[in-house]
Amino acid sequence: MKNQQIMLGNEAIARGAYEAGVKLSSAYPGTPSTEISEYLSKYDEVYTEWAPNEKVACEVAIGASISGVRSLACMKHVGLNVASDPLYTFSYTGVGGGSVIVVADDPGLASSQNEQDTRMIARSAHVPVLEPSDSAEAKELVKLGYEISEKYDTPVILRTTTKLAHSQSAVELCERKEVADKAYERDASKYVMMPASAIGRHKAVEAREIRLAADAATLPVNKMEIKDKKIGFITCGIAYQYVKEVCPEASVLKFGLVNPISKELVTSFCEKVETVYVFEELEPVLEEQIRAWGFDVKGKELFTKQGEYSANLLRRVLYGKDESVFEKADSPARPPILCPGCPHRSVFSVLKKLKIHASGDIGCYTLGAVAPLSVIDTTICMGASISGLHGMEKGKGKEFIKNWVAVIGDSTFLHTGVNSLINMVYNKSTATVMILDNRTTGMTGHQEHAATGKTLKGEDTYAIDLAALCRAIGVPRVIEVNAFDVQTLEKAVKESVAGDVLTVIIAKAPCVLLKGQKFPSSCEVNADACKACGACLKIGCPAITKGADGKMQIDSTMCNGCGLCTNYCKFNAIETVVKEA
């Protein structure tokens, strides 16, 4: 094949959007969807941006579509919850220029707070869903998504999962097809969703879905392979690969269009094949429809609704054993941890010392929940740290939150935290909110946001001043402090939780993984002075370990010289030294 490249699923999606002539993309980072926007931003022909949250991203894509150009919005599964308000009504209005919304599910919870299945939301919103099973298909399905979107006047969801998004396989590159902008057509009955017009659009939605379901029988991305008529699988997405791996001779009905599914194809397949398994990750979305049509299939009574599937999982169900040869060793777990030199660790060390509970949020700092820091008590969703703490105060009284703070990152604060803070101001909160400002969206791999001064394309832009924003919405007390200045931080937290004035403490220091930083020094333990008390271990820095002699040692290749540990050594046994060049 010419022009063949090996590509990450997410890169292939970006390539597909590029080739489809997409003009605009808006997104908020979220594993496993983030890289789509990063790859797409490299194409000059496409306007790409980071939005503060997924609702905004979806609405930007809607606006672009109504104006007559092809648009894209990308998000992770929980991001679709934030964007579901515009999505449900976008389904009613339909499109001008074609519009695809990429939603990446995370079965197995590689980096998420739940395992929801986007196909369920899409069904209730009556939005067609395409699901690829490798990178090449991902690229083609994005392009098909725009054709379906424009032909059936509907937004289309491209659903991926972690394994698809983050695995690489061969893709053949094609040229970009420039699509002429459609003329904007003013049409209140289509784009002004008030009751009178929405009643009409609801009818259009239903008619379109019936039409698409009928046409799905001949859609080439729905593939029926009849081989062994004794055993067959109805499947979609990455699960298809496991079926091919384990049962290459079985008959397979693979849906590329997973909503709506073709009843005609299901009927034809079930009539030809004796025993039919429905093999789909997460919820029994295909299975329940197939059963409702009266077909006797096997599914979730055999295959779990939890986690990622695998070929071995299928082998165990079909043959009672998998391919494993050796016993699994009982190894100590290695959970993810904050990096050496992470400013969050400094903040958490102070909260731990003061025995403060933290209402947490979504980001690297969620790792403050694990030992030995163990200061985060709750994590629900983006922004909930602030609103959750407010609920505690108003529900149980202000005395209850005298040893609580809310902890939220800079990017998450701008995502939805600011709404929660407005609620605190408005409803007379006395809480303490800490914004851990590390100048980036850290967990997802360092994306710019509205307070970093750079756009997704790398251009300079206005950087929102978080302190000024908090003051502008009426927060009476805003304190900015260097996250590594533990004395000042401690004083600020103590005073703030004891007082009755709503306070925002902005703890500032850049993420250690941000590019362009230099770390000229590292910390060293003076073995003569070290009393082996282990106090420095309590900050949970991976560079510090206990040596064979019981004394502490610091790995100079891991240490970034942040010096946090020096604050917690009573014997002054840790010193900061300049690294050798």
Add this chain to the structure above:
Amino acid sequence: MTKNIMIVGVGGQGTLLTSRIIGRAALAAGLDVKISEVHGMAQRGGSVVTFVRFGESVYEPVVEEGQADVVIAFERLEAQRYAHFLKKDGVLIVNDCRIDPMTVVIGAKAYPENIIECLKKEHAVYTLDGRGIALELKNAKVLNSAVLGFAARFIGFDEALWLETVESTVPQKTVAINREAFLRGYALAGK
């Protein structure tokens, strides 16, 4: 016949780039390839696993228990954790270093003793000191190229193909030092 390679280590050790280089080498050799990566939370100092599968036609992107031809472990405890992914006559490459997980640092668990000796009872184990090579070259970040160079002997493909792939995959500024680290690892395995 599909070849299954598994790369395991601690987030931040450069295992992701290693799997990409192996995948690209296989692609350059004209094979069908799938690579499975880990992004997001697990990358932050956690146990990290990536897979590379190549052959005539590859379906699933992951290597499962009992299937790995080669497991490349960047750390001893991670070697122990994933050795059961090896097939009966698979090869285990271990970068012989110890990084204590937080469960060990805080004293909740003990770091297992004699990992290599125990693994040798069941598997073909080859060890190297990748960190030593990286320190010789005064750049801790080229650890992964040293380990890859060592492992390359057990994966196949010729030296020129490997070097070409390393050079075209690593960041431009670091080509020379990564090439050197690769060659030192490669030479070590040849002995």
